[in-house]
Amino acid sequence: MRIVFMGTPDFAVPTLRALVSAGHDVAGVFTQPDRPAGRGKNLKPSPVKIAAGELGLPVFQPERIKTPESIRQLKDLAPESIIVVAYGQILSREILQLPGKGCINVHASLLPAYRGAAPIHWAVINGESFTGVTIMLMDEGLDTGDMLLKREIPIAHESTTGEIHDKLAIVGAELLIETLHELEMGGIIPTPQTGDSNYAPLLKREHERLDWTRRAAELHDQIRGLNPWPGAFSSFRGENLKIWRSTPFLQHDGIAPGMEAEDFERVLTDPGQIIQVVGDSLLVQTGEGILRVLEVQPAGKRVMAARDFFNGRHGQVGEKFD
Secondary structure, eight states: OEEEEEEOSGGGHHHHHHHHHTTOEEEEEEOOOOEEETTTTEEEOOHHHHHHHHHTOOEEOOSOTTSHHHHHHHHHHOOSEEEEESOSSOOOHHHHTSSTTOEEEEESSOTTTTBSSOHHHHHHHTTOSEEEEEEEEOOSSSSOSOEEEEEEEEOOTTOOHHHHHHHHHHHHHHHHHHHHHHHHHTOOOOBOOOSOOOBOOOOOHHHHBOOTTSBHHHHHHHHHHTTTTTOEEEEETTEEEEEEEEEEEOOBTTBOTTOOHHHHHHHTTOTTBEEEEETTEEEEEOSBSEEEEEEEEETTSOOEEHHHHHHHTTOOTTOBBO
């Protein structure tokens, strides 16, 4: 099939490579313009642009895909289908109607759940036990088009967004190739989305701060859901730090090892308080339960065991994360 591919981040790269490996004619690759990155603010190409260059594919980087010039380029390429994977721009009705076999999107959720820009993050943050990939025909709505194929994967209790991202990138590539084969054979009937839907918005700074009055399990899901980007954060003695790894602490008879009952009662009403050092970790009281903080990263420093951070500041049990 003659295809135009649209994508930008790492997530889209396996699908682009799979299209070429499967023998599809990728006539052109559209990706976001190079953006400033790093301390020097040097222009950095997208992962898709780098991959397209390695594959010898022509690359187009319009600032806006809806301009007459971009639409002319698409018409000249004459794709049978446009494949879209996390491109980062909204397609106009004219573009959606351009290819005879439609515009096909690889979306990292089990639609209609988690429509929007950050479906993997929010599935992990919300403590979902499974997620997946949906291949859909695009329409003018936000991830509302008819579905072609779906595939589900589990989310383990300790899985991070980064780990699920990498799995879904591969699943999405494999499922798209299967979808295109079935479409060519006439074996897929598009299915409208039905049932409850929700939205996975772009992450904001407010989503990154840990609120220690929440349950330990919720904080753990937030921490792993923001790993490896952008990272959950808290502060200690006014110093912000990222918290990268944690696990809810399973109490025995309601008391952590080495603590007296009266100590435990004292900290129950003080969320954020560090109540014990256990191995390389810190036990922190939350609004409900205890969170074991395993790895942290002070600003401008390396990731380290929570105990190393605490000892480096000569921390005392009873001090608090804010």
